[in-house]
Amino acid sequence: MLNNQTDKKTNHPLSDTAMIQNIIDHIGHKILDKEQQITIILAALIAGGHVLVEDLPGLGKTTLATAIAQTFGMDYNRIQLTSDMMPSDVLGVSIYDAPSQTFSYHKGPIFTQFLLADELNRATPKTQSALLEAMAENQISMDGETYPLDAIFFVMATQNPIDEAGTYSLPQSQLDRFLVSLSLGYPDHASERKLYGSEYLQTFNKPLQALASPEQLSQWQSKAKLIHANDEVLDYLQLLIQKTRNHSQIQHGLSPRAGLSLFKLAQGLAFIADRTFITPADIQRAFFPVSRHRLTTVDGSSAGDIIESIIHDTPII
Numbered sequence: 001m002l003n004n005q006t007d008k009k010t011n012h013p014l015s016d017t018a019m020i021q022n023i024i025d026h027i028g029h030k031i032l033d034k035e036q037q038i039t040i041i042l043a044a045l046i047a048g049g050h051v052l053v054e055d056l057p058g059l060g061k062t063t064l065a066t067a068i069a070q071t072f073g074m075d076y077n078r079i080q081l082t083s084d085m086m087p088s089d090v091l092g093v094s095i096y097d098a099p100s101q102t103f104s105y106h107k108g109p110i111f112t113q114f115l116l117a118d119e120l121n122r123a124t125p126k127t128q129s130a131l132l133e134a135m136a137e138n139q140i141s142m143d144g145e146t147y148p149l150d151a152i153f154f155v156m157a158t159q160n161p162i163d164e165a166g167t168y169s170l171p172q173s174q175l176d177r178f179l180v181s182l183s184l185g186y187p188d189h190a191s192e193r194k195l196y197g198s199e200y201l202q203t204f205n206k207p208l209q210a211l212a213s214p215e216q217l218s219q220w221q222s223k224a225k226l227i228h229a230n231d232e233v234l235d236y237l238q239l240l241i242q243k244t245r246n247h248s249q250i251q252h253g254l255s256p257r258a259g260l261s262l263f264k265l266a267q268g269l270a271f272i273a274d275r276t277f278i279t280p281a282d283i284q285r286a287f288f289p290v291s292r293h294r295l296t297t298v299d300g301s302s303a304g305d306i307i308e309s310i311i312h313d314t315p316i317i
Contacts, residue, residue, distance in 0.1 A: 016220060017274035023071050023211050030067040030208065031060050033191035037182050040289050041068065041156070043268030045217065046224050049179025049261065050135055050155040052120075052293055059184045061158045065116040072217055073210035074113040074152065081123040083168075087130035094143050105142055110134055113150050113214055117157040121167040131155075132174045152214045172252075172294065179261050180286075181293035224271040229263070229278040236280045236316065237262060240287055243310050244295060250303055251296050262290045280316040287311055 014022070020042060027038050044051050045068070053061050062078070069076035079090060092108035109115065110131065117131060134140055135155050140147045157178070160167055175181075187195070194200050229237070237259065245253025254262075265286040266278045273282075288307050295303035 015274070016223070017272065019212060019216075020220075020272050026071055026208060026211055027064070027067045030204070031064045031184075032194055033187040034060070034064070034184055037184055038064070038068075039269075039272065040180060040182055040265075043265055043272055043286075044179045044289075045154055045268075046220050046271055047179060047264040047268035048221050049264060050157070050177065052157050052159060052175070052178040052181040053184065054159045054161070054181060054293070055183045055185070056161065059186065061184065062116065062118060064184070065114070065156045067208055068156075069114040069116075070208040071211050072114075073213050074154075074217075075150070076114045076116070077109040077112040078116040078118060079109050080118045081120055081127065083122055083124060085123055085127050087127050090127060090131050091134065091140050092142065103143060105145065105147065107147070110140065111147075111149065113152045113154065115153075115155045117155060119160055120157040121159045121170060123168065125168055125171075128168065128170060128174060132177045135177050152218055172296075175293045176255070176257060178293060180265060180289035182289050220271065224267045227267040227270050227276055227278060229266070233278050233280055233283060236314075237266075237283050240283065240310060240314055243314060244291065247306060247310070249297050249306055251298050251300075254291060254294060258290060258294050262286055265290055284311060284316060 024035060024038050024042065028035055031038065041051050041064075053064075055061060065078070066076070079085075088108065090108050090110050092106050092111070094103040094105050096103050120128060120131075123131075134149065135153075138149050138153055140149065159170070186192070241254045241259050241262070244250055247253070262283065263278075266282040269282045269285055270276075270278045288304075288311065291307045292302070292304055295307060297303050297306065
């Protein structure tokens with residue numbers, strides 16, 4: 001059953017847009033004051049991309065991931081990455097069976113629909129690389145055999161600030177595997193006060209009811225791919241990308257693959273807004289989360305302020 005939500009007044013199935021807004025509100029009961037971030041993550045999920053959340057511990061990253069998986073009724077695995085983990089701890093391992101004199105493959109936690117890779121930058125580069133290659137190819141190769149991952153496969157990885165002890169920075173080539181990157185940040189004063197109330201604490205550990213299904217999500221992903229952009233919108237997209245390449249303080253500008261990521265996220269945002277076309281506002285909204293993990297300054301620091309200035313100095317055409 002693709003649509004299990006109905007309008008309480010008419011008893012008719014809700015539209016896709018109404019369903020998604022219900023999902024955003026539903027998740028917002030667990031993660032307070034983060035509607036913008038939830039919307040970007042859902043847009044990335046609908047666009048078929050993966051998400052990197054960079055933030056300090058204790059700000060709700062794991063809670064958010066669990067809430068999204070529960071709301072879509074997805075199979076869910078969580079990996080707590082550490083420096084002593086091997087690629088086989090993520091991908092699985094072949095074990096020799098002496099009686100049959102054959103190897104049998106035991107699948108790892110990556111074989112799921114929603115994978116939370118917690119503290120990705122605490123894993124060694126070898127383990128990071130194994131995970132990110134699987135994300136790019138949507139399959140695992142082991143002992144000459146290829147094992148496809150689920151058609152619905154979404155990775156939400158978390159990363160601690162790189163100046164924390166025991167972390168390994170992800171190279172740009174691997175960061176590029178993530179469609180978007182974002183930060184949750186601290187809640188506002190009123191929302192944080194609600195966290196300490198008995199009503200919130202009583203419901204916090206209760207699983208969220210599923211409002212959609214993986215089949216519904218797959219249908220949304222197919223619809224989002226059909227969303228188009230006219231020449232003026234594509235001109236605006238290319239103008240933003242070109243400004244990153246020409247900026248004197250940016251080390252390397254956005255690649256064509258980053259441009260495709262920008263287009264895909266804009267498709268997801270347009271779908272959530274119930275449109276069959278992308279607007280310049282969609283491109284503008286998608287630009288920061290697509291760019292923040294791909295761009296660095298010439299001195300190696302975050303280019304967040306520069307990205308904001310590019311958006312500000314490039315009016316919608």
